[in-house]
Amino acid sequence: MLRIQNLSKTYPGGTQALKNVSFEVNDGEFLVVIGLSGSGKSTLLRCINRLIDPTEGKVYWDNVDVTAAPPTELRQIRRRIGMVFQQFNLVKRSSVMTNVLSGRLGYVNPWMSLIGLWPQDEKKRALQALGRVGIADKAGERADALSGGQQQRVGIARALMQDPKLILADEPVASLDPVLSHSILQYLEQLNKEGITVICSLHFLDLVHRYATRVVALKDGVKVFEGSAQEIDRAKFKEIYGEEAQEVRAASM
Amino acid sequence: MPTARIIRNTLLMALVVAAFAVSFNVTEADFPRLFRDLPKGKDLILAFLTPDVATREMDTRTISIAFPIPCGSAPNENVIPSEGPRLVPSVDCTDPLTKFTLEGFDLAPNSELVIRWKLPDERLMTAIRTRTDSEGYFTSEVEARPIIATKNGVASRLEVDTLTPVGGLKPSQALLDVLDAMFETIFMALLSTTIATIIAAPLSFLAASNITKRGVIGTSVYYIMRFIFNVMRAYDPLSMALIFAFWLSFGPFPGAMALTVVTIASLGKLFSEAVENIDKGSLEALQATGANPLQTVRYGVVPQVIPDFISYIVYHWDINVRISTIIGFVGGGGIGYYLNLSINDFKWHQAGTAIWAIVIVVWAMDFLSAEVRKRLT
Numbered sequence: 209m210l211r212i213q214n215l216s217k218t219y220p221g222g223t224q225a226l227k228n229v230s231f232e233v234n235d236g237e238f239l240v241v242i243g244l245s246g247s248g249k250s251t252l253l254r255c256i257n258r259l260i261d262p263t264e265g266k267v268y269w270d271n272v273d274v275t276a277a278p279p280t281e282l283r284q285i286r287r288r289i290g291m292v293f294q295q296f297n298l299v300k301r302s303s304v305m306t307n308v309l310s311g312r313l314g315y316v317n318p319w320m321s322l323i324g325l326w327p328q329d330e331k332k333r334a335l336q337a338l339g340r341v342g343i344a345d346k347a348g349e350r351a352d353a354l355s356g357g358q359q360q361r362v363g364i365a366r367a368l369m370q371d372p373k374l375i376l377a378d379e380p381v382a383s384l385d386p387v388l389s390h391s392i393l394q395y396l397e398q399l400n401k402e403g404i405t406v407i408c409s410l411h412f413l414d415l416v417h418r419y420a421t422r423v424v425a426l427k428d429g430v431k432v433f434e435g436s437a438q439e440i441d442r443a444k445f446k447e448i449y450g451e452e453a454q455e456v457r458a459a460s461m
Numbered sequence: 462m463p464t465a466r467i468i469r470n471t472l473l474m475a476l477v478v479a480a481f482a483v484s485f486n487v488t489e490a491d492f493p494r495l496f497r498d499l500p501k502g503k504d505l506i507l508a509f510l511t512p513d514v515a516t517r518e519m520d521t522r523t524i525s526i527a528f529p530i531p532c533g534s535a536p537n538e539n540v541i542p543s544e545g546p547r548l549v550p551s552v553d554c555t556d557p558l559t560k561f562t563l564e565g566f567d568l569a570p571n572s573e574l575v576i577r578w579k580l581p582d583e584r585l586m587t588a589i590r591t592r593t594d595s596e597g598y599f600t601s602e603v604e605a606r607p608i609i610a611t612k613n614g615v616a617s618r619l620e621v622d623t624l625t626p627v628g629g630l631k632p633s634q635a636l637l638d639v640l641d642a643m644f645e646t647i648f649m650a651l652l653s654t655t656i657a658t659i660i661a662a663p664l665s666f667l668a669a670s671n672i673t674k675r676g677v678i679g680t681s682v683y684y685i686m687r688f689i690f691n692v693m694r695a696y697d698p699l700s701m702a703l704i705f706a707f708w709l710s711f712g713p714f715p716g717a718m719a720l721t722v723v724t725i726a727s728l729g730k731l732f733s734e735a736v737e738n739i740d741k742g743s744l745e746a747l748q749a750t751g752a753n754p755l756q757t758v759r760y761g762v763v764p765q766v767i768p769d770f771i772s773y774i775v776y777h778w779d780i781n782v783r784i785s786t787i788i789g790f791v792g793g794g795g796i797g798y799y800l801n802l803s804i805n806d807f808k809w810h811q812a813g814t815a816i817w818a819i820v821i822v823v824w825a826m827d828f829l830s831a832e833v834r835k836r837l838t
């Protein structure tokens with residue numbers, strides 16, 4: 209279980225990206241975070257695995273205080289939390305295989321990994337992960353030779369290598385067209401059904417309805433809604449998204 | 462305020478003109494001289510244009526006669542044959558500072574001749590170079606300089622080498638020496654570049670804001686590294702070479718060390734900028750997997766910066782070949798030093814060989830580095 213308590217983040221420039229946000233995520237949930245661009249979704253997700261250190265508040269994961277973990281322990285926590293990004297964040301010049309293997313860096317012998325040596329069974333695991341997202345044949349290609357949808361699948365395979373209990377997906381389909389969006393989200397849905405908790409930020413109402421088991425909405429860094437996906441109708445969506453709601457829905461069709 | 466601006470502009474113009482006049486003066490600029498003095502440069506340029514690259518295998522035959530100076534200072538036992546290759550001086554002996562005629566008969570026709578004195582102490586002094594005609598005859602005026610005088614009853618000898626080409630062309634000694642020296646320069650530059658890379662590559666990560674500029678310690682390290690690189694870069698390679706020459710005296714080693722220091726600074730700066738320009742997203746992704754900082758650099762930063770690093774390294778090797786040529790000229794060994802020696806000895810054809818070698822190598826390195834950079838981007 210993930211518990212977020214009174215989380216606040218103020219950036220050095222003075223921007224208050226999160227204001228006293230609290231909520232809980234039970235194991236096995238597919239929690240969707242919605243909110244306008246700039247409402248603090250990315251900041252929230254990054255505070256959970258501490259890519260960003262929150263200014264105040266706590267994050268507990270299975271009763272371990274993530275916010276207080278020293279570096280070594282933090283890395284142990286991180287290796288069970290997969291992360292998928294809007295811009296895929298692959299190492300473009302490296303091969304697909306290397307990108308996927310790098311998801312395993314928290315587990316393998318650090319010195320071996322530094323000289324680029326990977327055990328045979330890790331390579332097998334990487335090929336399996338690629339197989340699960342349907343692109344095992346791309347293992348030898350350079351990451352930037354793949355299409356956007358394929359790159360995001362590599363991103364998911366990399367997260368899978370971590371043997372994750374939790375996946376954080378920061379607008380994983382915002383750079384993809386609607387058809388590809390569904391194919392990517394279906395992979396996440398499948399993993400969720402296998403027991404991995406997913407926290408995913410999304411923009412489009414239809415996607416929220418289709419995949420979310422629960423929804424948290426942010427507005428200017430404040431949590432303005434928490435509830436089931438069904439409770440979010442157009443009126444509510446418009447309330448959260450304000451004037452831009454029309455555009456957001458139009459784009460999703 | 463247009464008047465103020467006009468005054469200001471006029472003053473500026475006057476300043477520019479004055480500055481130009483001063484520069485003209487201190488350079489002793491005299492452009493017509495470029496043309497007036499052209500004849501003086503002609504021989505030099507011609508010599509440069511005809512580099513010494515090939516020779517023929519030469520068959521050398523030497524004939525010599527004793528030649529007492531002054532007369533009676535030593536017995537004269539020369540027996541000059543009436544036929545066959547022979548040297549015939551117009552006089553058997555002479556006094557210092559006089560001239561006489563030396564003739565040669567039945568030598569190899571159309572051959573190069575070197576006429577020289579072999580002093581009583583065995584030292585050799587080349588006097589004249591000339592050629593035989595188609596009959597194998599030559600005549601030449603020879604001066605009896607005081608240094609050639611007889612010592613302890615032993616007369617100096619007049620020696621004449623006849624050089625007849627046999628066999629085909631082969632690389633001249635000058636060409637071999639130039640290749641040797643060029644090799645030295647290229648590898649001196651390679652050594653400097655390699656050592657500099659080994660030192661600059663890890664340090665550059667410390668001088669990259671996205672890697673180190675975090676927390677008090679990281680930020681201090683970042684600024685210290687930046688400072689060191691900037692200070693090191695403030696020295697140009699030549700003055701650095703002079704500093705090292707004081708310490709290690711002249712030769713290729715101090716030159717290479719000076720080059721290394723300058724290259725560390727330059728590469729360090731360029732490398733750290735390459736590191737700063739990487740895509741942060743992939744670093745974030747690696748951190749999120751639980752990778753430690755070294756792993757993050759190895760898998761996130763290194764693959765992104767390798768092409769930039771390689772192209773900077775090749776580029777610096779290219780630059781360093783040029784610089785070490787110049788450092789060599791002031792005593793640092795290699796092709797520059799060879800060029801300097803040839804010029805000091807008035808061996809213009811050899812100097813020409815060296816210059817051609819420099820031109821070709823600089824062009825080739827330039828081409829190579831451009832090609833490598835093109836491939837990598």
Ligand SMILES: Nc1ncnc2c1ncn2[C@@H]1O[C@H](COP(=O)(O)OP(=O)(O)O)[C@@H](O)[C@H]1O
Binds near residue numbers: 225244246
């Ligand atoms: N590194 C940063 N430094 C300063 N301000 C930031 C930084 N990252 C995000 N912000 C600001 O914080 C607010 C929330 O941003 P973000 O979490 O990226 O929102 P979202 O992901 O919902 O678009 C925005 O106003 C943004 O400009």
Ligand SMILES: [Mg+2]
Binds near residue numbers: 246379
């Ligand atoms: Mg965002």
